Amino acid sequence: xxxxxxxxxxxxxxxxxxxxxxxxxxxxxxxxxxxxxxxxxxxxxxxxxxxxxxxxxxxxxxxxxxxxxxxxxxxxxxxxxxxxxxxxxxxxxxxxxxxxxxxxxxxxxxxxxxxxxxxxxxxxxxxxxxxxxxxxxxxxxxxxxxxxxxxxxxxxxxxxxxxxxxxxxxxxxxxxxxxxxxxxxxxxxxxxxxxxxxxxxxxxxxxxxxxxxxxxxxxxxxxxxxxxxxxxxxxxxxxxxxxxxxxxxxxxxxxxxxxxxxxxxxxxxxxxxxxxxxxxxxxxxxxxxxxxxxxxxxxxxxxxxxxxxxxxxxxxxxxxxxxxxxxxxxxxxxxxxxxxxxxxxxxxxxxxxxxxxxxxxxxxxxxxxxxx
Numbered sequence: 001x002x003x004x005x006x007x008x009x010x011x012x013x014x015x016x017x018x019x020x021x022x023x024x025x026x027x028x029x030x031x032x033x034x035x036x037x038x039x040x041x042x043x044x045x046x047x048x049x050x051x052x053x054x055x056x057x058x059x060x061x062x063x064x065x066x067x068x069x070x071x072x073x074x075x076x077x078x079x080x081x082x083x084x085x086x087x088x089x090x091x092x093x094x095x096x097x098x099x100x101x102x103x104x105x106x107x108x109x110x111x112x113x114x115x116x117x118x119x120x121x122x123x124x125x126x127x128x129x130x131x132x133x134x135x136x137x138x139x140x141x142x143x144x145x146x147x148x149x150x151x152x153x154x155x156x157x158x159x160x161x162x163x164x165x166x167x168x169x170x171x172x173x174x175x176x177x178x179x180x181x182x183x184x185x186x187x188x189x190x191x192x193x194x195x196x197x198x199x200x201x202x203x204x205x206x207x208x209x210x211x212x213x214x215x216x217x218x219x220x221x222x223x224x225x226x227x228x229x230x231x232x233x234x235x236x237x238x239x240x241x242x243x244x245x246x247x248x249x250x251x252x253x254x255x256x257x258x259x260x261x262x263x264x265x266x267x268x269x270x271x272x273x274x275x276x277x278x279x280x281x282x283x284x285x286x287x288x289x290x291x292x293x294x295x296x297x298x299x300x301x302x303x304x305x306x307x308x309x310x311x312x313x314x315x316x317x318x319x320x321x322x323x324x325x326x327x328x329x330x331x332x333x334x335x336x337x338x339x340x341x342x343x344x345x346x347x348x349x350x351x352x353x354x355x356x357x358x359x360x361x362x363x364x365x366x367x368x369x370x371x372x
Contacts, residue, residue: 021316021323028319030157034164036322040207041066041165042172059169063162077237084234091230095263102266194333201300201329208294209244215289216240216281220253223277229257230264239278243285245309246302250285254278304328 021028041062048058168175183191217240224232239253254275261267261274308328312320342348 025316025319028316029322030160031164032319032322033157033161034166035168036206037063037066037161037165038168038172039203040210042169045169045172055173056170059166063166063169067162080233081237084231088231088234098263098266194337197333198326198330201333202326205294205300205325205329208290209246211293212285212289213241213243213249216243216249216285219281219284220277223281224257224274227273227277229261229274231260232257235260246305248306250278250282300325300328300332304332 044062045055045058048061049055053061180192217237220236220240221233222236224236229235235253235256239249239256242249242252257274257278258271261271265271305325305328308324309321312322312324312327314320316323
C-alpha cells in the first residue's frame with residue numbers, strides 16, 4: 001500500500017474515533033477516569049507483580065489503599081470547606097454592600113465618562129445582576145438536588161469509575177500487547193519510538209503536576225490561614241489543585257484572595273501581603289517544584305496545556321478536559337516528528353533527492369616515446 005493510501009486510511013480511522021468520542025461523551029467520563037487512574041497506578045501494580053503477587057490481588061490492594069487515602073483526605077478537607085463556604089454565602093450580601101460603599105466616591109467620574117445622569121442609574125447597572133445571580137444559584141442548586149438524571153449520573157460515576165479502573169489495571173499488559181500487535185509492521189520501530197516519547201511526556205507531566213498541585217494546595221491553604229484571611233482554606237486548596245493546569249490556579253487564586261482581603265479589610269498593606277503569598281508560591285513552583293518534580297524534558301508549554309483543556313472541555317465536556325493533556329502531548333510529539341521529517345525533504349533543503357554521480361576522470365594518456 002502506498003504512503004498516500006496509508007495516510008488516508010489512518011485519517012479515516014482517526015476521524016471515526018473522534019466522532020465516536022463526541023457521540024458517546026455523555027457516558028464517557030467514568031471510563032476516562034478509570035483509564036486515568038489505571039495509568040497512574042499501574043507502575044505500583046507492576047512492582048507487586050515483580051514480587052510475585054497475583055495481578056488481580058495486587059490491583060485490588062493498590063486501589064483499596066488509594067481510595068482509602070483519598071477518602072481520608074476528603075473527610076478532613078470537606079468540613080473546613082463546608083464551614084467556610086457557608087460563611088461566605090452568608091457574608092456575600094454584606095461584601096456587596098461594602099463594595100457599593102467603596103465605589104460611591106468614583107460615581108462622578110463614571111458619570112462623566114459614561115454620560116449617565118444619576119447615581120442610582122450607575123449603581124443599578126453595576127449591581128442589578130446581584131438578584132439574578134442569587135436566583136441562578138438557587139435554581140442550579142435546586143436542579144442538582146431534584147434532578148434524577150444528575151443524581152443518576154453522579155452515582156454511575158461513583159460506581160463505574162472504580163470498576164473500570166480495576167479492569168483497566170488488571171488487563172493493562174494485555175491491552176498494551178494487543179495494541180502493539182496492531183502497529184503496521186513496516187513502521188513498527190518508528191511508531192514504538194513515538195509512543196515511548198508520548199508515554200514519557202504524559203506520565204512525567206501528570207504525575208509531576210499532581211505532586212506540584214498537592215504541595216501548592218497545602219502551602220496556599222496553610223499560608224492564607226496563618227495570615228488570617230477569611231475563606232483562606234477554600235481559596236488556597238482550590239488554587240493549589242487548579243494548578244494542575246499551569247497558571248490557572250495561581251491567577252484564579254490571586255484574584256480571589258486579594259479581592260477577599262480587600263473587601264474584608266480595605267487595607268492596601270494586608271492585600272499586598274496576601275498577593276505576596278501567591279507571588280512567593282509562583283517563585284517556588286517555577287524555580288524548585290516544577291524543575292524537580294515535572295522536569296524540563298516534558299516540553300508542554302503552559303499556554304498549550306490551557307488551550308488543550310479549554311478545547312477539550314468545549315468539545316467533550318468534563319471527559320474532554322481529562323483527555324486534553326494526553327491529546328496535547330500526542331499532538332506535540334507528532335508535530336515534532338513531522339517537522340523532523342520535513343527538514344529531511346527537498347522541500348526544506350532545496351536539494352534534489354537524486355544527485356548526479358560525478359563523472360569519472362579520464363585516465364591520463366601515456367606519452368608516446370619520441371622517435372628520432
